[in-house]
Each structure stands twice: as structure tokens, then as C-alpha cells.
Amino acid sequence: MKLALASLIALAATCANAHFTMQYIWINGVDQGQNVDIRVPPNNNPVTDVTSKDLTCNVNGLSGSGVSTATVPAGATITFEWHQHDQRTGEDAISGGHKGAVQVYVAKAPSDAASFDGQGAVWTKIYSSGLVDPSSQEWATDVVNTNGGKHSVTLPASLPAGQYLLRAEIIALHVAQSYPGAQFYIGCAQVNISGGGSASPPKIAIPGAYKSTDPGITVNIYNNLQGYTAPGGAVWSG
Numbered sequence: 266m267k268l269a270l271a272s273l274i275a276l277a278a279t280c281a282n283a284h285f286t287m288q289y290i291w292i293n294g295v296d297q298g299q300n301v302d303i304r305v306p307p308n309n310n311p312v313t314d315v316t317s318k319d320l321t322c323n324v325n326g327l328s329g330s331g332v333s334t335a336t337v338p339a340g341a342t343i344t345f346e347w348h349q350h351d352q353r354t355g356e357d358a359i360s361g362g363h364k365g366a367v368q369v370y371v372a373k374a375p376s377d378a379a380s381f382d383g384q385g386a387v388w389t390k391i392y393s394s395g396l397v398d399p400s401s402q403e404w405a406t407d408v409v410n411t412n413g414g415k416h417s418v419t420l421p422a423s424l425p426a427g428q429y430l431l432r433a434e435i436i437a438l439h440v441a442q443s444y445p446g447a448q449f450y451i452g453c454a455q456v457n458i459s460g461g462g463s464a465s466p467p468k469i470a471i472p473g474a475y476k477s478t479d480p481g482i483t484v485n486i487y488n489n490l491q492g493y494t495a496p497g498g499a500v501w502s503g
Contacts, residue, residue, distance in 0.1 A: 283349060283360030284309040287433055287452025291344035291415075292337055299351070302335040304328075304453045309349065311437065311448035315475040315482065321383045322432065322453035329379040329430075329455050339460035340422035345369070345433040345452060347414045358414025359406060363437035363448070364486055366395040366495045367405040369418045370432040370471065378428040378455035386473070388432065389466040392418040393500050395481070396493040402486075406435060421503020423462035431456055432471070436495070442485045444477040466501045474498065 286309045290297050306323040314320070318327060337343070348358050369392035374381035394405035394416075409416050416433075430453050437448040474497055477483060481496040 283363065284311060285347050285349045285359045285363075285435075285450060287345055287347050287450075287454075288351070289346035290335070290431075290454045291346065291417075292335060293341050294344075297335060302333050302454050302456065304332055304455070311450050313445040313448060315449075315477055316472050318384070318472060320449060320451065320472045320475065322430065323451040326451070326453055327382040327384075329381070329453075332379060332455055334378050334428060334455040334457050337420065337456045337458050339424060339426070339458055339462070340420060342417055342419050343431060343456075344415050344417040345454075347409065347435065347450070347452070353413070357410050359410055359435065361407070361410060362439050363406055363435070364402075364404040365406050365438040365447075366393065366436045366481065366493065367409060367416050368393045368434045368436070368495060368497060370434070370497070371420070371424065372430045372432065372468075373425065374428045374430065376428070378430055378457070381428070381430060383430050383432070383453070383471070386468045386470045388469050388471050390469070390497050390500050391421060391503070393495045393497070395495050396490060399491045402490070406437070409435070420458065421464065421466075421501070422460075423464035423503045424458055424466075425463055426458055426461040428455070428457045430454070436481070438484060438486045441483060444483045447482045464503060466503070467498075469497060471497075
């Protein structure tokens with residue numbers, strides 16, 4: 266027991282300075298450039314308070330003033346790329362100790378994406394991956410690391426045309442046994458979807474939908490966990 270506790274403490278210390286940010290988006294396989302079309306936070310620290318507006322688009326993320334907005338065709342594949350520092354080589358994209366879930370949401374702006382603060386019930390979940398393989402304890406974050414910090418999602422072609430925020434989220438659960446403990450790494454990109462359909466997808470509020478007592482937020486992942494339920498409800502397929 267003492268050895269296990271010491272291992273957990275050592276892991277937490279190792280992970281403490283291994284934070285990361287979303288630094289690139291790719292549109293149909295084309296790299297848009299570092300921090301292009303992205304609301305860039307002031308540092309790579311996580312958000313831990315699920316009631317904070319920082320949960321929406323990270324610290325200082327309620328405005329996209331000065332941020333460009335990418336043009337994206339309906340049904341496009343978007344790839345999000347994360348790194349610990351301003352580099353693509355020489356280290357894991359995210360620390361291997363940061364086990365957890367990967368999710369993606371979209372929110373349609375009432376006008377332009379740059380002025381949209383993402384508040385209220387406006388977010389639709391279009392991707393979620395958590396505990397990939399209980400037998401090996403492989404998490405979605407392990408897959409992201411294997412892929413050089415990247416994970417991809419196809420935007421539902423039925424989304425109406427217009428300007429949107431894309432919200433990618435990695436929930437690191439290595440110290441989530443009590444609240445606040447889960448670490449939310451959030452990146453928001455601004456896009457203008459052309460084409461599209463007329464769907465009216467289900468929506469949640471971020472913050473609002475996540476609770477400190479959610480089993481996907483306060484959880485011990487070191488006890489041979491065999492299942493995981495991510496916060497935010499079900500994925501909408503479009």
C-alpha cells in the first residue's frame with residue numbers, strides 16, 4: 266500500500282509540469298499552421314473548476330478578436346494537434362502519465378465566430394473516446410500520443426452553414442480521485458462551414474453540463490477500471 270501510494274505521488278509530481286495546449290488544426294489533411302484560427306491561452310495550464318467560464322474555451326478564450334476564421338466545407342475532416350511545448354519532436358506530444366478522455370464539441374455562432382463567447386446551451390458533442398481497452402488500460406490520450414499529438418473528427422455534413430467554434434478537450438484523470446483533480450485541456454478553433462444541411466442537434470452548456478460528481482470527472486483510474494463514462498452526454502452523429 267505504501268509503495269502504491271508512493272508511486273502515485275511520484276507520478277503526480279512527474280506530471281505536474283507536463284501540461285500541453287492545442288497548437289494546430291488540419292482541414293482535410295492540410296496543416297493550417299501553428300496557432301492559426303485558434304484562441305491561444307496565456308499558458309499550458311489546465312482548467313480544474315467545472316463551474317468556471319474558462320471551461321468554455323480556456324483562459325481568456327471568451328473572445329476571438331484578432332483570430333482568423335478558417336473556411337471549412339461541410340463534412341470535412343478536422344484534425345487537432347496538441348503539444349507540451351512549441352515543438353513537434355523530441356518529446357511526447359502530451360505526457361504519457363496524463364491518461365484520460367478526448368472529446369470534441371461544436372457551437373454555431375449567432376453571427377461571427379470571433380465575437381462568440383460560447384455561453385449557454387450551444388454546444389453539441391460530435392466525438393468522444395475514453396477508456397479504449399480495459400484489459401491493457403489504454404486510454405484515448407495514449408492513442409493521441411501514438412499519433413504525434415493528433416486526433417481527428419468528421420464534421421457532420423448536416424450541420425447548417427455558418428460560423429462555428431470547434432472545442433477540443435482532453436480530460437487528464439491522473440489525479441482525479443477527488444475534486445478538483447481532473448485536468449481539462451481545452452482548445453477552441455474558429456471555422457466558417459460552407460454548404461451543410463439543416464440539422465438542429467442537441468445542445469448543452471459548457472460550463473453548466475459538467476458536475477464535480479460526474480463519474481467521468483471524479484474517478485480513480487488506478488483500480489483496474491473496466492468502464493468509463495465521459496461527461497457531457499452522448500455523441501451526436503448528425
